[in-house]
Amino acid sequence: MNILETDSIQLAFNGQTILNNVYLSCRTGEIVGLVGRNGSGKSSLMKLIFGTLRGDAQSVRINKKYYSHAYRQGARLMYLPQDGFLPGYLRVADVRKLFKWKEDPCDDFEELNDLGNTNISDLSGGQKKLLEVLALLYGQAEFLLLDEPFSFLAPVTVEKLTPHIIYQSGKKGILLTDHMYRTVLDTCHRIYLVQTGVLREIKDTRVLIDMGYLPEE
Amino acid sequence: MISPVLRRIIWREFLVYALIFTLISLPYVWISGATGLIYAFWVKITGFAAIMIYILLWRMKYMYLFFNLGYGRRQLIALFLAADIVLSGLIYLVILLIRNQLILPGL
Numbered sequence: 001m002n003i004l005e006t007d008s009i010q011l012a013f014n015g016q017t018i019l020n021n022v023y024l025s026c027r028t029g030e031i032v033g034l035v036g037r038n039g040s041g042k043s044s045l046m047k048l049i050f051g052t053l054r055g056d057a058q059s060v061r062i063n064k065k066y067y068s069h070a071y072r073q074g075a076r077l078m079y080l081p082q083d084g085f086l087p088g089y090l091r092v093a094d095v096r097k098l099f100k101w102k103e104d105p106c107d108d109f110e111e112l113n114d115l116g117n118t119n120i121s122d123l124s125g126g127q128k129k130l131l132e133v134l135a136l137l138y139g140q141a142e143f144l145l146l147d148e149p150f151s152f153l154a155p156v157t158v159e160k161l162t163p164h165i166i167y168q169s170g171k172k173g174i175l176l177t178d179h180m181y182r183t184v185l186d187t188c189h190r191i192y193l194v195q196t197g198v199l200r201e202i203k204d205t206r207v208l209i210d211m212g213y214l215p216e217e
Numbered sequence: 218m219i220s221p222v223l224r225r226i227i228w229r230e231f232l233v234y235a236l237i238f239t240l241i242s243l244p245y246v247w248i249s250g251a252t253g254l255i256y257a258f259w260v261k262i263t264g265f266a267a268i269m270i271y272i273l274l275w276r277m278k279y280m281y282l283f284f285n286l287g288y289g290r291r292q293l294i295a296l297f298l299a300a301d302i303v304l305s306g307l308i309y310l311v312i313l314l315i316r317n318q319l320i321l322p323g324l
Contacts (some may be wrong), residue, residue: 052284075287085281089229094222098286136285 002028004049004062004070004077004143004173011044011055018044019055020197026173028142031165033188034177035202035213040194042177043082046145049175050079062143078141082148086132088121095120095131099139105164106134111157125152133161137168144168146176150183162187181214219296223286227300230276231268235301238264239308246312254309261305265298 009022018041026032034042047053049060051069060070062077070077086095093116096104106112111127112134120128129152136144149165150158158180165174165187178184185191185205192199193211200211208214219227241264242257249256272280283293314320 050284052281069289071284072287072289072292075285078285079281081278081281083278085278085285087226087229087279087282090222090226094225097220098222098282139285141285 002063002142002173004060004175005064006049006058006060008057008059009045009048009055010057011041011048011053017197019048019194022197022199024049024175024192024199026143026175028171028173029169030189031169031174031176031187033184033191034175034194034199035179035181035184035191035208036177036194037213041197042194043147045194046079046147046175046177050077050145052079075139075141077143077145078136078139079145080132080136080147080149082151084128084132086120086128086135088119090120092116092118092120092123092131095135099135101138103138105138108160108164109134109157126154126157129153130157130161134164137164137172141172143173144175146174146178148178149176150178150180158183181208226282227296230272230279231297232300232304234268234271235261235264235297236304238267239301239305243308243312246309247316250316251313257309261301265301269294 003025005025007023009019011019022045024032024045034045036042044053048055048058049070051060051067051071060067062070062073067073071079092106092112106115109130111130115123120131123131133146133149136146150161153161162183165176168174176184176188191202193202193208193213195211195213202208205214209216238261242260245253245256245260247253280293288296
């Protein structure tokens, strides 16, 4: 079993503390969820772990070995940015080759059926997002950081996608954040609320209401 | 070994722009011969800086594709530079050979 750990994360923008002495771990075989209001630092935390954002302090380790830029380690770690990362001139089939898929999950999704030769620029926002999530899920990384994997996706697609996330978590450690909190709660083994710069583990959804993340029912 | 798909991405994200600056610098080499390579060099340096700024400002999100494939920023710059040096070097060589009538003498 592999373990991704991060601690001592400090991040401030313009004197405002975003993350303060954060510790987080994720093992292969588990899905860890991050929830929190917009601007609470979820995406920044993922970029800090990935290594493309430098904080005031951070320590990221895989199997106890420290990495200053984890993403450089031969694709052991992959990150899904909110804005997408696949250029429009690539074809769907190119993505399969680039990420060295051993299985083809597109057959399970009508949205991506028979689109091998289609340019990504010709896909809808939802189709593109789905392809990006699947590209990483079926890629060869040990750990995935998924920033809003369900945004732009139809509820029925989300329902079909979550079993794939759970299936891949058998081999990978997955850290994900999304505002579809019900799906996040149902999919993840552990949930953390990011608020006022710290992580708080959530065992009961009532806490999310008390902490002001969910509205009063 | 870089896969054909990755080569295509490097071409579309970087080399096609680098080629424009190579073409801009070609008159210097055509008019002045080998000494024109000094001017061409500075055009290429300026072009490289301009392309890096362009990528940083407008194409940064696509760099996550390279990051996800395990390429760091320095590795990417080295890869881009190496590809540019090979392509531009070949173009300059052909232009110098034509200019000095070592190939295509009737041109």
